[in-house]
Amino acid sequence: MPDSDEILMRLAQEGRTDAFEELVRRYRGALLRVAWSKLGDAAAAEDVVQEALLAAYAARHTFNPQFAFRTWLWTIALRLCQRQWKRVKSPSQNGGMIEPAQVDSLPGLAETGLDQLLRSERVDVLHRALNALPEPQADALRLRFFGGLPYEDIAAAMQSSVSGAKQRVKLGLERLAVQLRQWSGTES
Known part of the structure; x- marks a missing residue:
């Protein structure tokens, strides 16, 4: 298979389903991590990712x-996550708590280096803190740390400048830190 996503997409446009299957293999795990971090429910994340991949196909x-395929795909996925989030108005059916089994079932999660944090007893606090942030900042953090996207791709997916994407991540991290300190009672 060719290395370039754009070449694979051109092949998919020509009817090569194996080319699109390769793109699915490349992006499914990262898409699931971001959707799960936004929705807080593995089944809902799976549904949104499946819908995004079907829509892309x-x-x-x-x-x-x-234009970059990954930007196009992330834009589709983010919009579907936002639509689902607004429809449900709740991160999950269990009040925002993420079950350990849900974390374990997400493919590629350990590859992000966040597995130790996500397996800790504070995963629910982190999830609620992310959901308490303004949506652009929370989504920028999700794309950066759960999706592993560079700032250029975050900017394109969120239709902002690179400096705007960096600013959203920076402000999001600052607000997240304040929120977590407040919730833990260690405000400094």
């Missing part, structure tokens, strides 16, 4: 290879 003929 259905719209494959509209993809413009002058």
Whole structure:
């Protein structure tokens, strides 16, 4: 298989389903991590990611290879996450608590280096703190740390400048730290 996502997408546009399957293999884990971090429910995250991949496949003929495939896909996924989030208005059916089994079931999560944090007893606090942030900052943090995206891709997916993406991540981290300190009672 070719290395370039754009070449794979061109092949998918020509009817090569194996090319699109390779793109799914490349992005599914990161998409799931971001969707799960936003929605707080593994089943809902799986549904959103499946919908995003199906939407990308259905719209494959509209993809413009002058732009990055990953940006196009992340934009689709973020919009679907936001739509689902607004529809449910709750991070999960269990009040925002993330079950350990849900964390374990997400493919590639250990690869992010966040597995120790996510397995800790404070995973629910982190999740609620992320959801308490303004949506642009929370989504920028999710894309950066759960999705592993560089700032350029975050900017493109969120339709902002690179400096805007960096600012959202910086402000998000600052607010997240304040929120976590307040909740733990160690405000300094």
